[in-house]
Amino acid sequence: MLRAAAEKFEANGYSGTRLQDIVAGRNLSKGALYFHFPSKKHLAAAIISEQADLWARLLAELRERHPRAIHLLPALLCRAAAQHSEDVMARASTRLAIERDRIGEEIPPLFASWTDLLQRLLAEAKEQGDLRPEVDPRSTAELIVATFTGLCQTPAGGAARVDFKHHLTQMWKLLLPGLATPECLADLEAAPRSAL
Template identity: 50%
Template sequence: MQDRASRTREVILRAAATVFDDRGYVGTRLEDVVDGQGISKGALYFHFPSKEALAAAVVREHYDLWSELTGRLRPEHPRAVRLLIELSRRIAQMLLHQTGVRAGLRLMSERNLIGPSVPRPFVSWVTAVEGLLTEAREQGDLRPDVLPGPTAVVIVSAFAGLPQALAAGAEPADPVGWATALWRSLLPGLVTAPCAAEMYAVLEEPPGG
């Protein structure tokens, strides 16, 4: 019975992510979430008593994405700047292929329409990026005039706005390409000249390469 309840909850979350990604919080009805899923509205309310609770659950599924990816990729990339570039391009891939990630980003950007149960937007993302920038300073790669905290906000804000830009028809419709372009713009003012030269070579490689 517990396994069945868990499966039902996962089906609801996947369906909700699809609808939230397509219509946003205001444009989504709970009827739209269960429609065609073989799940009753009563079962939905058993797991999520309100649309706000459902939206908050979708956000929490991906809220710690930067931190979780950092833990998985760190053994491959001990150099913080290289790790940060790889993280951002992996997340860009997820924006292209994973509805849940796009839905979580959209709902975080609509938090003022939802309610306080949704985590504060991007706090864990900014913390993770700030930590990597601080490491980059300790490794001698960060320029001495760069402040990790404010710079982390800029980097995360750029990625947070990417789904909206693509939805509005920004070209090319390739999140990884946009992530690469972002780093080409940021690197000269962010890291030392030798580090920038090395990272430009990294940007020529596909994510995961």
């Protein structure tokens, strides 16, 4: 049910999706849908909730391979982009989170949880001596989440999907020199590309 709804929400957005669109052509009845989700709003909230801890799960998987937080940042965004490209649930949850004001307050604050996670990671990088002293973890986290979210919603040049790898590489080329200490930046540049 959630995947069927995610396909419609991704394609048409919250306002453009009706519950009858979700069940049409599927082995689902509107009654069965209402049994599990009393409204379209509850269905949207469930899709976002399914993805709310995605970045935390990805971070936990990457942590062992990347003990330094500064290395985790690009690796995490790369994995999140891959998930977004491959999984309709991830794409639908991002679109629904962008449309949160139209849906209502019951919708989990997806972008706030991403920002909080990145803020903690940036603060950890600062404690490890890898970030410049003037870097503010909160505003940097907000910038990274806004950039990632923008990429999710803006296919370049009319393409069906965004070339996340290219755009994230460009983002890190621009951001890292302003974030990382000169010593850390030299280490990052010397690291094999596969490490990041």
